[in-house]
């Protein structure tokens with residue numbers, strides 16, 4: 182068999198790669214962590230998407246519901262929401278596929294950032310939106326980020 186870390190051939194009776202010292206048992210180590218991280222990250226992006234839609238609506242809408250709301254914090258939340266939706270979705274899918282670790286982490290970080298922005302950007306008028314979207318987003322994306330970070334060795338490409 183070959184070492185997954187460095188690619189050198191490992192003899193069948195060896196417990197460690199003679200070249201880089203990676204334990205053989207760890208070479209085929211596979212857990213549900215990247216899958217859990219991917220699912221949680223994707224779940225958090227659906228929250229980000231709604232924040233994005235609300236933010237854009239708040240800026241372009243000329244009627245009713247949004248008129249009394251301050252547009253700038255909603256716009257900031259919306260921009261971060263859409264960014265996090267796009268990158269988070271890609272990152273979550275990469276985590277499910279156990280590839281491109283750095284992009285999976287980036288996606289989860291952006292999803293978490295969107296949740297934090299939701300909490301920071303709030304003014305009293307949009308507090309409901311902040312808490313309704315920000316709290317679940319932070320919980321989902323920080324757990325997703327944690328699981329992805331913990332399962333770094335399971336990704337085939339770590340760049």
Ligand SMILES: [Zn+2]
Pocket residue numbers: 184185186187188189198199200201202203
């Ligand atoms: Zn090796």
